[in-house]
Amino acid sequence: MANNADTKVRERNKRYNKYVKAVTPSSAFIKSLFNAFWVGGLTCTIGQLFGDIYRLIFPDLGEKFIVNLSSITLITIAILFTGLGFYDAIGRKGGAGSFLPITGFANAMASASMEFKTEGLILGTSVKLFSVVGPVIVNGVVWSSVVALIYYFAMGVIG
Amino acid sequence: MLLEKLIAYPIVFVVGGAICALAQILIIKTKLTPARILVIFLIIGILLEGIGIYDPINKFAQAGISVPIIGFGAALTRGAIKATAKYGFLGAFAGGLMETAFGIGVAIMASYLVTLIFSSKSKQ
Numbered sequence: 001m002a003n004n005a006d007t008k009v010r011e012r013n014k015r016y017n018k019y020v021k022a023v024t025p026s027s028a029f030i031k032s033l034f035n036a037f038w039v040g041g042l043t044c045t046i047g048q049l050f051g052d053i054y055r056l057i058f059p060d061l062g063e064k065f066i067v068n069l070s071s072i073t074l075i076t077i078a079i080l081f082t083g084l085g086f087y088d089a090i091g092r093k094g095g096a097g098s099f100l101p102i103t104g105f106a107n108a109m110a111s112a113s114m115e116f117k118t119e120g121l122i123l124g125t126s127v128k129l130f131s132v133v134g135p136v137i138v139n140g141v142v143w144s145s146v147v148a149l150i151y152y153f154a155m156g157v158i159g
Numbered sequence: 160m161l162l163e164k165l166i167a168y169p170i171v172f173v174v175g176g177a178i179c180a181l182a183q184i185l186i187i188k189t190k191l192t193p194a195r196i197l198v199i200f201l202i203i204g205i206l207l208e209g210i211g212i213y214d215p216i217n218k219f220a221q222a223g224i225s226v227p228i229i230g231f232g233a234a235l236t237r238g239a240i241k242a243t244a245k246y247g248f249l250g251a252f253a254g255g256l257m258e259t260a261f262g263i264g265v266a267i268m269a270s271y272l273v274t275l276i277f278s279s280k281s282k283q
Contacts (some may be wrong), residue, residue, distance in 0.1 A: 029187055032229050040227070041172035048171045048222035052164055067225065068261040074226065075266050083273035096182035099193050100200060101175070101226045102262065110207025110270040117274050125274050129267065132194060136228065137263070139198050140205070140235045141255050147209040148239035148251035 032095050039094030043101040047074050071102055078103035082110040108132035167221055174223030197228055204232025208240075234258050 035106045050070040054061070061069070081087040091098045098104050112131045116124035130137065182196050191199075207213040213233040216224050224230055238258025242250030256263070 032187065033183050036183035037176035037180040041176025041223075044175025044222045044226040045172045047226040048168060051222060070222070071262045072224075072265045075262055076269050079266065079269040079273050083277040085277075094179075096186055096193075096196065097176070097179040098257055100179050100182045100228055101230070102231065103226075104177070105197075105228065105231070106266050106269070109266050110273050111207065113270045114277060117278065121274075125271065129270060133197075135194055136197050136201055136231070140201055140232060140259075143202055144232070144235035144239040144255040145251045147205055147236050148243045148254060149184045149248060150209075150239050152243045152248050153252060159188045 035093050036097035038146045039090065039097030040101060041097075043074070043097070043103055047071070047101075050074070074101070074103050075106040078106040079110040082107045083114070087111070105133055105136065168221065171221055171223040174220040175226060178227045178229065180226070199209045200228045201232040204229035208233035209234035213237075231259060231262075 047070050050073045054066050054069050058066070064080055078087060087098075091104075091107065099108065109129055109132070113125045113129040116128040116142070118124060119128075172264055178200070182200060185196055185199070186193070204213065207216065207229065212231075213224075217230075217233070225233070235258060238249050238256070239254035242254025242257060244250070246253070249267035
């Protein structure tokens with residue numbers, strides 16, 4: 001009988017521990033959030049800095065081209081870092097902070113294309129270049145077209 | 160003018176960081192793969208631009224929202240809507256790529272060059 005009660009207590013303790021573990025955010029979770037926050041934030045800040053520098057150097061280029069120019073700069077740096085092998089370290093530390101910005105998009109292209117270089121430039125590199133970012137381009141084109149078509153027909157109906 | 164520019168930096172950092180932290184929560188709590196998270200945030204960007212609230216957010220957060228993939232989705236939609244106004248309904252299919260062509264073109268070219276020059280570390 002005593003033995004039975006003992007098992008009950010032990011089982012209850014086990015359940016309790018499981019519950020505590022489920023509701024307490026683990027320190028690894030908090031740390032990865034913090035890392036994603038500062039890596040992502042820093043990437044955006046660098047993008048902003050390039051924009052401001054270009055606005056200063058080329059005052060008559062127009063806002064649209066300045067924005068394009070700063071994205072191109074971020075993309076080129078990220079791809080160069082991928083080639084040199086630095087981006088892996090950023091990716092391991094930053095998690096979402098490293099793949100959600102445009103730099104992560106560029107890194108995904110370059111790392112896939114480099115990884116499959118051994119299978120040839122056509123069937124390796126050229127095929128796998130879009131293996132990660134393909135879904136982004138496909139969904140981007142499909143859904144932005146849908147939004148634009150809704151605009152188009154709505155305008156037609158409204159006049 | 161300069162003060163205005165400097166004030167933008169902490170805002171850019173916090174907004175950009177918060178978006179990435181949100182994506183990190185999604186990864187850990189839902190076990191979604193990065194590719195799916197990218198598509199989810201891309202579609203958020205498309206919707207924000209579609210209902211017209213991306214521009215006011217962009218005025219406030221600047222690179223904080225335009226550097227994450229949300230900005231890419233918004234740019235695609237902005238281009239598609241603009242081209243539709245100019246070329247009629249066929250513009251909807253071309254405008255997005257026209258607007259983002261600089262980024263995509265440079266990314267393809269740079270990836271190709273880097274692949275020719277360097278070899279993947281993991282394969283050695």
